Amino acid sequence: MSNHLLVLQSDFGLVDGAVSAMIGVALQEARDLDIHHLTHDITPYNIFEASYRLFQTIEYWPSGTTFVSVVDPGVGSKRKSVVALTQTGQYIVTPDNGTLSYIKKHVGIKAVREISEVENRRKNTELSYTFHGRDVYAYTGAKLASGHISFDEVGPELSVDHIVELPVVETKVKDGAVMGAIDILDVRFGSLWTSITREEFYSLKPEFGQRFEVTIFNNDMLVYQNQVTYGKSFADVRIGQPLIYINSLYRVGLAINQGSFAKAYNVGVGSNWRIDIHRLEN
Template identity: 85%
Template structure:
């Protein structure tokens, strides 16, 4: 089932040798592996972001691909190390710390196994507790991707319902408005990606060119309120103007044409950042 493809994600950045060490460990296990990077620029310690970026990416890779995601603020603690087999027959090697939340909800998980750190850990690393990305995850990921071990040989099966999941904000409808959270940024361009799906937004019967009142709160503090046009793409409004649109994941996005909405209005992400959209 494995296809020799290994995709790495972390919050390590590329300023030192951490990622290169993971790649080296994988290539020591199997020099013919094709290793790719999802991203290593996850905001440090941000498990939700790691979960979202996996969800954003995995469906574009072939069945049999192995993903290693290491955003692990609890490294060295009692949190489990696991491999998930997704409904689309891909492996995700990661700490059980919430990273699998979006995959479980939106892709589906068939089975989970706990990594046996006695068998599936690099030799002579048992006294190092702070670089499991290199010693456990890259190593196990490489063994799986190369077919040197089977999924069953990873370690004992765990109940899928037992994995740690991050709380999610459910979409709601209040007084003719659809309400959700600002999940994440389209980082480079500063657009906001919300938790509101296309289907839920379409309860408001939008047409391209319609205007909506958009309100953003940080907890209970009003951060932004304005009338915004709903468009098909950014060019549907003048440069510098805001636009509502459906993003590549079929969720409502909020952007400024050729500008950064996040920087312009100092908007952050997470469950404490709520957004309401109401037809005018």
């Protein structure tokens, strides 16, 4: 059941009226909606980042919350518009373009329905092809969050198995080493968040204060190699020193105390950015 909470995410930024238009459309549908923002600073067109930010956030919201995520480089094409119902009871209104990848893998999706644009699209917008965030997603999200439509009334059910998924780098653990990808940045502080889970890292039997050899590649190009201390928090190393830590999503992070690791070494994110962590033998 919906709960009147509507959370918006996009790559629109706040420099023009796009996000405000989405809010207005939602409030036209239901003035008593409680509207919040996940972020509107997703890197333009970066579907993976949109997927990750949803995964980072949704478990902290009540069951019944409706999320609208619009990172839609294929707007106006034949890509489907959908609503997913997660295993934890939230709704995600989004293009079926890979945005649901992390949710499907790490949270679970009970069901997916295609948005019927005959019923669930703002009137007189049929010839507007480039702002589905306003005309389809915010509108449908508001109808769902307000209880004006049920999940079943969104449109026809689709197979969860057939939604679009982005390729994910599988973490490897072997012989005193763990290897994964740099998934995303802790943007404001420049820390690297990797695909390596706490459990995978713990297979190396780490102890606080222990040093590990960290190697970062962009495709086959070596970008960084150094011995890095494993710490509980950033203050476990001197200012300016690197640190391995477990982040708030229980994944391995790489940071510089009071500095930006990403800027210091020009490190990016995505499946072509690989990280290897090797236990050093005493």
